[in-house]
Amino acid sequence: MLSVSDLHLSFGGIKALQGVSFDVREGEITGVIGPNGAGKTSLFNAISGFYAPSEGTVRFDGSDITGLAPDKRAQLGMARTFQNIALFRGMTVLDNIKLGGHTRLKTGLFSAFRYFGAARAEELELRRDIEERVIDFLEIDHIRKYPITMLPYGLQKRVELARALAMKPRLLMLDEPVAGMNREETADMARFILDVQEQFGTTILLVEHDMHMVMDICSQIVVLNFGQQIAAGTPDEVSQNPAVIEAYLGAAA
Amino acid sequence: MINGNLKASYGADERVLNNRNKQMFVYGCLLLLALFPLFADDYAILMACKMGILLIAVVGVNVLTGYTGLVSLGHGAFVAIGAYATVVLSNLFTALPEGVLPFVVVPCAVAISALVGIVVGLPSLRVKGLYLAVATLAASFIVNFLIEQELFAPWTGGVVGINTPVPNLLGWELDTKREMYGLITVLAVLTLLGTQNLFRTRVGRAFIAIRDRDYSAEILGISLLRYKLMSFAISAAFCGLSGALFAYFYARILPEQFELDLSLELVAALIVGGMGRTMGPVFGVFIVLIVPELIKISMGFATGGDLEMQRYTAPVQEIVFGLILVFFLLKEPLGINQITDRILRSANRWPFARG
Numbered sequence: 001m002l003s004v005s006d007l008h009l010s011f012g013g014i015k016a017l018q019g020v021s022f023d024v025r026e027g028e029i030t031g032v033i034g035p036n037g038a039g040k041t042s043l044f045n046a047i048s049g050f051y052a053p054s055e056g057t058v059r060f061d062g063s064d065i066t067g068l069a070p071d072k073r074a075q076l077g078m079a080r081t082f083q084n085i086a087l088f089r090g091m092t093v094l095d096n097i098k099l100g101g102h103t104r105l106k107t108g109l110f111s112a113f114r115y116f117g118a119a120r121a122e123e124l125e126l127r128r129d130i131e132e133r134v135i136d137f138l139e140i141d142h143i144r145k146y147p148i149t150m151l152p153y154g155l156q157k158r159v160e161l162a163r164a165l166a167m168k169p170r171l172l173m174l175d176e177p178v179a180g181m182n183r184e185e186t187a188d189m190a191r192f193i194l195d196v197q198e199q200f201g202t203t204i205l206l207v208e209h210d211m212h213m214v215m216d217i218c219s220q221i222v223v224l225n226f227g228q229q230i231a232a233g234t235p236d237e238v239s240q241n242p243a244v245i246e247a248y249l250g251a252a253a
Numbered sequence: 254m255i256n257g258n259l260k261a262s263y264g265a266d267e268r269v270l271n272n273r274n275k276q277m278f279v280y281g282c283l284l285l286l287a288l289f290p291l292f293a294d295d296y297a298i299l300m301a302c303k304m305g306i307l308l309i310a311v312v313g314v315n316v317l318t319g320y321t322g323l324v325s326l327g328h329g330a331f332v333a334i335g336a337y338a339t340v341v342l343s344n345l346f347t348a349l350p351e352g353v354l355p356f357v358v359v360p361c362a363v364a365i366s367a368l369v370g371i372v373v374g375l376p377s378l379r380v381k382g383l384y385l386a387v388a389t390l391a392a393s394f395i396v397n398f399l400i401e402q403e404l405f406a407p408w409t410g411g412v413v414g415i416n417t418p419v420p421n422l423l424g425w426e427l428d429t430k431r432e433m434y435g436l437i438t439v440l441a442v443l444t445l446l447g448t449q450n451l452f453r454t455r456v457g458r459a460f461i462a463i464r465d466r467d468y469s470a471e472i473l474g475i476s477l478l479r480y481k482l483m484s485f486a487i488s489a490a491f492c493g494l495s496g497a498l499f500a501y502f503y504a505r506i507l508p509e510q511f512e513l514d515l516s517l518e519l520v521a522a523l524i525v526g527g528m529g530r531t532m533g534p535v536f537g538v539f540i541v542l543i544v545p546e547l548i549k550i551s552m553g554f555a556t557g558g559d560l561e562m563q564r565y566t567a568p569v570q571e572i573v574f575g576l577i578l579v580f581f582l583l584k585e586p587l588g589i590n591q592i593t594d595r596i597l598r599s600a601n602r603w604p605f606a607r608g
Contacts, residue, residue: 048472074474086472088465090529091458098455099462103474105455109483112457115450123454127263167473 001026001203002047002171007056009039009046009227016042017053018227024171024220029197029204031218033211033238035247038224040207041083044175047205048080049073060171075103079169081160083176083207087148093159094127094144097134100166101126134165137199138192154185161192165200172196174206178213186210190217215239223247269449274600286438290431298430300546304538305437306498307522309444311534313491314519316448319528320457321484322464323377324386327393328519330373331366331489333511335496336417337400338362340506341408343418352423355501363493369396370489377481393516400508414507417500433502440498444491449531451487460484461529492519525581527588536589540581545574 002024009017016039024030032040045051047058049070057066060076068076079100087096105126107119135141138158143151151159157177164172177193178186190213196202208214214221215235223231223238225247231238238244258273260266270276289301314328342358349357373392377385399405401412409415420427420436427433451457459480462470471477500506518541526537548570556562585591 050468069476070468070471071474071476074472080472082469086466086469088462088469090465091461095458095461099458099470099473099475102455102459107454107456109451109456109487112451112454113447115453119450119454124263124267127267131263163473 001061002205003059004043004047005057005059007043007046007053007058009042009051009053015227017046019056020222020224020227020229021056022220022222022229022232024203024205026203027197027201028219029193029206029217030220030222031214032205032207032222032224033209033214034224037226039227040224041175042227043224044080044173044207048078048173074167077168077170078173079164079167079171080173081157081164081175081177083179085153085156085160087156087160087163089148091148092144093140093146093148093151093162094130094135096148096159097130097144097162097166098126100134100163101130102167104168130162130166134162137195138162138165154181154188157181157189158192161189161196165196168200169202171203171205174204174208176207176209178208178210186213193217267453269453272601274597278597283442286442290434295430298434300542302430302434302437302502304542305434305441306495306502307518307542308441308495308534308538309498310492310495311519311522311526311538312444312448313488313495314523315488315528315530315534316451316460316491317484317488318520319523319530319533320452320464321460321481323374323481323484324382324520325389325488326386326513326516326520327373327389327391327396328488328492329511329513329515330393330396331370331492332496332499332515333396333400333508334366334369334489335362335493336500336506336511337409337415337496338365338493339497339500340415340417344408351421352425354418355420355422359494359497362497363490366493366496367486367490370485370492371482373489374482374485377485378478390513390516393513397508397512400511409508412508414505416505417503420501427501430502433498437498437502440494444494445531445535452531456480456483464529521578525578525588527590530588530590532593533588533590536593540577540589544577545570548573 005021007017007020008015020039020043022030032043034040042051046053049065049068053066057064059065060073060078065073065076088099105122107122111117111119135144138161140155140158140162143155148156148159161174161177174193178189181189193204193206194217197204206218218235221233221235221238222229223241223244230243230247231241233241260271265271270279290298293301310328310332313331314325317323317325339358339362342361343354346354346357373389376388380388400409403411405411422436427436452461459470459475462473462475463477463480467477522537522541523534524537525540526535527533552563552566552570556566581589
């Protein structure tokens, strides 16, 4: 579904990505791992359109999207979350999640001014959809009217996932969904991610440091180190790979 | 404590006036506005009209600065464009019957204002914050410069200004301030209502998203180009409408009425009232226009109408007003709207603990 081939990205002299190539298969959970500074988030930013790669292509559903703006990629069905939560802090949880529905709605400027009529019908339908499909699913109904700033970190992460789900994405990209969470919160989030895949059939690409979780829920893993792809395969294959072991633990003396 | 406040449908939960206190406040205000001409003297009507005209412009600035987070110090120019377009077009379209003229001229003036707003908004795609403020400031200087040019004097009247037409709505000549009060109030209320509606839909939410975190808005499929320019267009259109009413309200308009002072007054009213809130501009306009008058009146009492004394008290009025603004900003950085929110919250919980 998503196919990255020979991706190169550099900032001045720093080569953030050097020839990364992998495929994300439809309906599966693919993980990207690597030590700090390996280029995982750079890869995500290149896939979602914030960075223009110097070489290589990103293809989604067979069509080349390498030069497409981020908002156009969203319209194709790509959603993502950010490593350091990027929610809209001036809004309530509900409004944040509603924004996920932006591309699916049609209200134009003039019907927005009138509100009553088409715009209202559309808004109520959106509300029903996110209440029943997202808020209920992620168990955040008790906080829907809260401003974002009042929520603890773990819940903010969940609201960000909710906002992405409101987009009805076909590809969901999660940048460190359990970073900074305790074991219980991590288990919750892992359960939600698996549920998303199972219930909605969403394809998921995630970056994560928590090895246990990645090994548990991913069917494919890509390993980066210093911008280079050093391994790719199933969790078992990757964990046996000498290059991966060396990257994480250092070479045997 | 408000009883019967449980919602049983999404429609009921999405209402803006979702409890009795809010309804009472808003309907009470509307009733007051409708009855106002019955008991107000000419001076009060004059002040109310001034407030209504300024309010529409401040609501425009609120859309751009309060909700979209783009700071402009040049919105006085859009008021100028609205006002001058109304006068110039009225003088050009003399072939039209007088009664329909405003229905053609005002929408044109608003549209011209919106188009110029889009052009002025183009830098917002590259620059933010103070840099954008300076860019809009420059744009407003250009507009004022053009209006004052001798070259356009046959149409704009140049630096000495130009006489404005009396609006005639399908044969109804609005030649008194009291009649203008009706027109201005209706349009001001509609502007507020329209803005409130806008921010209940995807369009308004996209603006707020851009204000709060622009890259996150992009990832949700919101085109920054499209929505930033749309925000500029809406805010310029409201300022243009305010300008059109300004032209109709006064017998003559002058370029100097639309200079930096006006732009700053718009922003000051917004900040004092509360940015990014529907009622913020209402409170802000109240403070910016009524407080100086109150100070003037009380100074008048204090000096007993002594003209010699008033020469000394005149600058004191400005200083007192400035101090009041600073005091409000220190006490309530989020504006008067914050105070009213608090009152409403404790009214909703009464007789239980305030919070």
